[in-house]
Amino acid sequence: MANAEATRRISGRGVQRLPPWAAGSLGVLLVGLGFSALVALLFWRTQAAMIGEIHAGLQRTARIAVQSIDVGGHGDFTSPAQHLSPEYQQAIAPLRAVLAADPEVAFAWTVVEREGVLHFVLDGSTPRPGDTTVAPDWVQIMEVFEDPPADLFSALREGRSVVSQPYTDEWGSFISAFEPLKNGEGRTVAALGIDLRLTQYEARLAPVQRAALLALGVGWVVAFVVGLTVWASRRNDRTARELARQLRTVNALLAVSRALSTGVRLDELLPVIVAQTTEVMGVERSGLLLHEPATGALRYSVAQGLDARSVPAFAPGEGIAQRALREGQLQNVPDCKKDTAFSSRPDEGTALQTRNLLALPIRRGDGQAVGVLEVVNKLGDEGFDRDDEVLLEALGGLVLMAFDRARLTEVYVEKQKLDEALKLAASIQMSMVPQAFPKPGTTPVEVHAQLLPAKEVGGDFYDFFWLDAHRLALVMADVSGKAMPAALFMAKAKTLVKAAALLIDGPDEILRRANDELAADNDAGMFVTVFLGILDTRDGRLRYSNAGHNPPLRASTGTLSALDGADGVALGVMEGLDYRSAELALEHGDVLFLFTDGVNEAMDPRGQPWGQAAMEAAFASTEGTMAARNEAMVAAIRKHAGGAEQSDDIAVLMVRWL
Numbered sequence: 098m099a100n101a102e103a104t105r106r107i108s109g110r111g112v113q114r115l116p117p118w119a120a121g122s123l124g125v126l127l128v129g130l131g132f133s134a135l136v137a138l139l140f141w142r143t144q145a146a147m148i149g150e151i152h153a154g155l156q157r158t159a160r161i162a163v164q165s166i167d168v169g170g171h172g173d174f175t176s177p178a179q180h181l182s183p184e185y186q187q188a189i190a191p192l193r194a195v196l197a198a199d200p201e202v203a204f205a206w207t208v209v210e211r212e213g214v215l216h217f218v219l220d221g222s223t224p225r226p227g228d229t230t231v232a233p234d235w236v237q238i239m240e241v242f243e244d245p246p247a248d249l250f251s252a253l254r255e256g257r258s259v260v261s262q263p264y265t266d267e268w269g270s271f272i273s274a275f276e277p278l279k280n281g282e283g284r285t286v287a288a289l290g291i292d293l294r295l296t297q298y299e300a301r302l303a304p305v306q307r308a309a310l311l312a313l314g315v316g317w318v319v320a321f322v323v324g325l326t327v328w329a330s331r332r333n334d335r336t337a338r339e340l341a342r343q344l345r346t347v348n349a350l351l352a353v354s355r356a357l358s359t360g361v362r363l364d365e366l367l368p369v370i371v372a373q374t375t376e377v378m379g380v381e382r383s384g385l386l387l388h389e390p391a392t393g394a395l396r397y398s399v400a401q402g403l404d405a406r407s408v409p410a411f412a413p414g415e416g417i418a419q420r421a422l423r424e425g426q427l428q429n430v431p432d433c434k435k436d437t438a439f440s441s442r443p444d445e446g447t448a449l450q451t452r453n454l455l456a457l458p459i460r461r462g463d464g465q466a467v468g469v470l471e472v473v474n475k476l477g478d479e480g481f482d483r484d485d486e487v488l489l490e491a492l493g494g495l496v497l498m499a500f501d502r503a504r505l506t507e508v509y510v511e512k513q514k515l516d517e518a519l520k521l522a523a524s525i526q527m528s529m530v531p532q533a534f535p536k537p538g539t540t541p542v543e544v545h546a547q548l549l550p551a552k553e554v555g556g557d558f559y560d561f562f563w564l565d566a567h568r569l570a571l572v573m574a575d576v577s578g579k580a581m582p583a584a585l586f587m588a589k590a591k592t593l594v595k596a597a598a599l600l601i602d603g604p605d606e607i608l609r610r611a612n613d614e615l616a617a618d619n620d621a622g623m624f625v626t627v628f629l630g631i632l633d634t635r636d637g638r639l640r641y642s643n644a645g646h647n648p649p650l651r652a653s654t655g656t657l658s659a660l661d662g663a664d665g666v667a668l669g670v671m672e673g674l675d676y677r678s679a680e681l682a683l684e685h686g687d688v689l690f691l692f693t694d695g696v697n698e699a700m701d702p703r704g705q706p707w708g709q710a711a712m713e714a715a716f717a718s719t720e721g722t723m724a725a726r727n728e729a730m731v732a733a734i735r736k737h738a739g740g741a742e743q744s745d746d747i748a749v750l751m752v753r754w755l
Contacts, residue, residue, distance in 0.1 A: 151293070151301060152260040155274035158195060159258070159291045162205060163276045165191035166219070171207065171278060171287055174218050177237040181226045185219075185238070192221025195291065199539070203271065204234075204292040207278065208242055210253050215242035218287060234268060243267065249275050249288060256285040263295055270295035366499040371399045374472060374492050378485060381449060381474035385496060386411070386418050388466040395419055395469060400443075408443050416440040418469040421456040427490065428456040431480040449473075453480045457493045461500075470496055529591065530558055537722070541634035542569060545723035546750035547731060549695075549743070556583025556625070557693045557746035558591055562598075564631065570598050571630040573646060573691035573750055577623050577667075590615060590625045590668065604629045604642035605678040608668065612644070612676075615669035624669040628691060630660075637683035637754045642676050644668050647697070650690040650716060653683070657717050660689075683754045688726070690716050691752075695745035699734045702741040707734065723751040 167188060179185045192205035205221035217236040224235065242249075248261035252275035259275045271292040278287040367385055375383040384400035393413040397405035411419050417438050421428040433439040433451050444450050452474050459467040470493045475481050527548065534544050546559045556576025564570055572594060576583040590611070597610040608629055615625070628649060630641035641660060645667035648659040663679035683689075697712040715733040719726035727749050734747065 147301060151272070151298060152274070155260055155272070155291055155293060156258055156276070158199065158202065159274040159276035159289055162191050162195050162291065163278060163289050165194075166207070166278060166289065168278050168280055168286065171218060172209070174238050177239065179238055180223050185223075186225065189219050189221050189223055192219060196221050200536075201293060201297045202291060203294045203297075204268065205290070206236065206292075207287050207289050208245075208249070208253075209287045210250075215245045215249065215253075216240065217242060246273070248273075249290065251275070252277050252288040253285060263298070268292075272298050363499060367399045367496070370492065370495050370499060371401065374470065374489075375401055377492065378455075378472045378489065379476045380472045381476065383470070383472045384443075385468060385470055387468040388422065390466075395422065397443075398468070402449055403443055403447050407446070411440065417454065418456045418471055421458045421469055422466055425458055425460070427458070427486055428454075429481050429486060430454050430456075455481050455485060455489050457489050459493050459497050461497065467497060467500055529588065531561060534724070541755050542632065543723045543753040543755060544569075544751070545727050547727055547748070549731070549747040551695065551743045551746050552579055554581060554584035555579055555746035556587045557695065557748040558587050559691065559748050559750045560591060560595065561750070561752075562595065564598065567633055567635050569632045569634060569752075570595075571632060571689070571691065571750065571752060572627065573649070573693065573748060574625050574627040575646065575693040575695075575746070575748070576625045579746065582621065582623070586621075586623045586625065586669075590627070594627060594629065598629075603678060604631055604640055605663070605676040608642050608644050608665065608676045609674065612666075612668040612670075612674050613672050616672040619669050624667040626667045628660075630689075630691075632683075632752070632754065634754065637685075637687070638680065639683055639689075640678055640680045642678045644676060647692060647694055649692070650713065651681075651683075652688040652690070652717065654686075657713055685754070687754050688723075689752045690730075691750040693746060693748045695743075695747035696730070696734060696749060698745060699738055699747070700741055700744040701737055701739050707737045711737070723753055727751055 170184070170188065174185055174188065192207075195205045196202055206217055207219040208215045208217055210216075216239045218238060220235045222235045244266045246261050246264040246266075248259045248264075251257065252259045256277045256279065258277070261271075261273045261275065263270060263272055265271075271294055273293070274291045276289045276291075277285040278289060280286050371383050371385055375381075382400070382402035384403075384405070385398050386395040387398045388395055389410065392410075394410035395416070395418050396410040397403075397408050399405060400408070413419060413423075417428050417430055417433070417436060417440075420438050430436050430439070431453050433454060439451070441451065454471060454473045457470045459470060461467060470489065472481075472489060475485070530548050531546070534546075535542065537543055544561055546561070548557060548559060550557070556578060558572075558574050558576075560570070560572040562570050572591075574587070574590060574594070576587045576590065578586075593611040593614045594607065597607045597614075601607050601610055608627060611627075625644075626646035627644040628641065628646040629644075630639050630649075632639050642663045642665065643660075644665045648661050648664075651658050651660060660679070660681070663677045665676040666674050692712075697707055697709050699707045701707075715730060716726075719729040721729075730749055731747070
């Protein structure tokens with residue numbers, strides 16, 4: 098309940114949606130190790146968000162290009178002989194700029210409609226006079242578009258922006274953005290097309306598909322929150338209630354994960370799962386009924402709000418739980434009194450009366466019945482919705498996970514299973530931090546980063562994400578401790594920092610809000626040091642705040658300096674802390690180096706740390722791209738270690754303002 102109140106605080110009064118200028122949507126991907134239903138849900142939501150961003154990006158490109166086209170002179174081009182004329186070459190210059198700026202854009206062109214037939218006019222891939230190197234895939238002026246997509250007619254005839262469904266024509270398979278060209282009277286006279294090849298489109302979705310396939314193979318262990326991915330230009334539709342539910346879920350899964358990592362006995366695991374089910378689902382009580390193979394009966398094993406031993410077993414055909422097990426489907430009963438299968442025996446002798454319930458059948462992969470997980474009386478006036486059903490299915494996976502774990506009695510088998518899970522956890526943790534970096538020349542900054550955990554999983558993390566079209570957030574953090582507890586706390590901290598950054602302006606206020614949330618329900622006493630910077634790529638202005646982390650280094654015209662002046666206490670220590678911010682102006686070509694203490698405190702075989710001075714000297718000697726300089730730093734760390742086991746997690750991030 099403390100976490101629920103903390104969640105309400107981060108939601109904030111009046112922050113039901115992100116403001117339009119934020120141009121981003123807040124999505125939280127919950128990944129649970131061991132329950133594939135939750136992974137599948139996250140996969141579909143993530144893929145839908147990525148498709149929406151691809152469409153939005155194509156539309157942005159098309160709208161920018163339309164603003165540069167001379168609509169008044171567009172109708173003057175009516176003959177193929179004009180394609181080498183200076184006027185035509187000038188007219189297609191904006192389209193050539195689009196192709197040069199974004200290598201993934203295949204074609205940029207315009208069409209007009211004459212008596213129901215579409216004719217090409219401008220083509221950005223048209224060769225310049227004397228150019229013999231361009232592939233002959235450009236079109237002639239007024240060449241007929243033989244097989245146009247239907248969405249193109251919508252842009253022409255309805256005068257609206259359209260992103261097409263995948264289609265194929267004689268030049269290949271594409272997804273295109275179509276933008277109307279309107280004259281001074283507001284009448285549509287032509288349409289602009291921006292083509293993205295279908296292979297490029299599928300390549301952007303491939304990482305999500307690979308990550309989902311990787312996670313679907315696991316049936317147990319931990320759950321942690323994976324990345325908030327923000328796509329500029331999408332309005333946020335998530336409400337504070339959804340964010341509160343997700344944060345409650347994180348805490349519940351942390352508790353269950355701790356139980357799974359410390360014990361295998363069912364009488365220890367099942368009460369924890371049922372208690373967390375009540376908290377996460379927001380209900381009056383929860384219970385687990387186990388199946389008795391000999392009689393087919395269902396009997397309460399764990400129940401809240403009543404004495405499980407005092408409730409007689411439910412015979413086959415008796416009660417909603419038996420119906421759920423028999424039909425193999427989740428039962429959502431909004432009014433139990435109207436359901437003829439409902440049995441009121443669990444209410445007898447208690448002050449609670451069952452109004453509505455969810456009953457989830459639990460079976461092993463071979464079809465063997467385990468039991469039924471039941472939640473009763475949704476808090477508030479509303480009944481259970483589809484989100485509740487999905488969440489209960491994920492929690493049911495934890496029950497099945499507990500039974501599977503209890504069956505592993507051999508120490509060797511248990512260790513092998515744990516090793517495999519840690520490998521997968523490491524893979525998923527790596528997927529939580531950005532692995533794709535801006536291509537050189539496509540943005541005003543060059544960014545590269547690496548994360549090297551000391552164990553299979555760790556607590557260090559970096560992040561960078563756009564707050565809007567011009568502001569880039571930079572995060573470097575280090576959680577206290579190592580291995581799985583640090584990784585779980587890292588997932589929560591990363592989510593809260595990014596969520597606050599999307600809702601609040603100012604690095605000091607962002608850290609203050611994230612600290613209050615982390616400290617509110619932190620019985621384990623863990624904390625995380627965080628450096629947060631917000632870089633305005635238009636003028637190089639960097640605002641930053643530091644919660645107990647190593648100050649980053651700045652390399653500028655031969656000088657090296659640390660970013661001091663905004664020091665504060667690590668996040669999670671206690672509530673109510675205030676943080677300071679500082680500001681500096683970067684010069685053209687300046688490089689920022691963000692790192693964790695696994696870099697300057699790297700140990701050699703004698704236990705001697707690398708040291709701040711040696712680290713700064715190594716950084717000053719690096720050169721080239723950000724990727725090359727990061728690789729050089731990692732190589733220098735390993736040279737100092739001399740084969741010694743890595744003593745701490747290592748995270749490095751370099752940014753050059755161009």
